[in-house]
Amino acid sequence: NAGVTQTPKFRILKIGQSMTLQCTQDMNHNYMYWYRQDPGMGLKLIYYSVGAGITDKGEVPNGYNVSRSTTEDFPLRLELAAPSQTSVYFCASRSTTGAGNTIYFGEGSWLTVV
Amino acid sequence: GQSLEQPSEVTAVEGAIVQINCTYQTSGFYGLSWYQQHDGGAPTFLSYNALDGLEETGRFSSFLSRSDSYGYLLLQELQMKDSASYFCAVRESGRDDKIIFGKGTRLHILP
Numbered sequence: 001n002a003g004v005t006q007t008p009k010f011r012i013l014k015i016g017q018s019m020t021l022q023c024t025q026d027m028n029h030n031y032m033y034w035y036r037q038d039p040g041m042g043l044k045l046i047y048y049s050v051g052a053g054i055t056d057k058g059e060v061p062n063g064y065n066v067s068r069s070t071t072e073d074f075p076l077r078l079e080l081a082a083p084s085q086t087s088v089y090f091c092a093s094r095s096t097t098g099a100g101n102t103i104y105f106g107e108g109s110w111l112t113v114v
Numbered sequence: 115g116q117s118l119e120q121p122s123e124v125t126a127v128e129g130a131i132v133q134i135n136c137t138y139q140t141s142g143f144y145g146l147s148w149y150q151q152h153d154g155g156a157p158t159f160l161s162y163n164a165l166d167g168l169e170e171t172g173r174f175s176s177f178l179s180r181s182d183s184y185g186y187l188l189l190q191e192l193q194m195k196d197s198a199s200y201f202c203a204v205r206e207s208g209r210d211d212k213i214i215f216g217k218g219t220r221l222h223i224l225p
Contacts, residue, residue, distance in 0.1 A: 031211070033213070035215070040220075041217060041218070042201060042215050042216055042217035042218045043157070043201065043215040044215075045212065045213075045214060045215075048212060050211070058212070059214070090156060090157070094213070096211075101144075101145060101147060101162040101164070101205060102147075102159045102162070103147075103149075103157075103159065103203075103213060104159075105156040105157050105158070106156065107155075107156050108155075108156055
């Protein structure tokens with residue numbers, strides 16, 4: 001049962017570097033999300049996608065980009081990393097049928113920008 | 115705008131009952147969910163309410179009042195393993211059907 005898989009789990013970036021957080025799900029879910037969670041805080045929605053080829057901004061999209069070329073994959077791109085992007089990033093997915101109210105989260109990616 | 119309010123921390127004794135409240139203000143509303151997150155882990159789904167009333171799942175129950183834009187999570191027979199953060203989340207109605215989370219309530223359980 002793979003569910004939602006994120007890589008890498010940990011990463012240290014220097015200011016100004018770029019990187020991509022990978023996310024893939026094997027549940028054939030249409031909806032996918034990227035959230036960030038700062039220490040002791042809640043989850044902020046960065047970007048989301050309602051299906052392949054469709055993406056939209058969430059609450060805190062600045063400094064990030066996404067793409068959704070397939071149903072399974074939803075990578076998050078950080079351009080010109082800044083210390084404010086130090087956070088834990090969670091990818092998640094949700095079905096639009098059946099138990100469509102349940103979000104399944106990946107294990108998280110811990111990112112530090114120094 | 116959209117906002118969800120829940121207490122930042124709650125403390126209870128092992129074996130007791132605790133209630134975590136959530137009030138919300140959103141532009142559209144499908145339902146209210148609750149998630150549990152242990153330190154260092156990912157959030158996991160606990161319950162979902164779309165209609166007014168109480169939903170029970172084992173030791174956990176969740177309540178919704180749509181007219182009051184209010185819900186709560188009730189945890190009974192508290193165990194030490196219930197020490198975690200609990201998030202309410204609103205599924206917004208509309209074209210994109212977003213899910214927005216509250217800031218979370220840290221539950222401390224005393225022996």
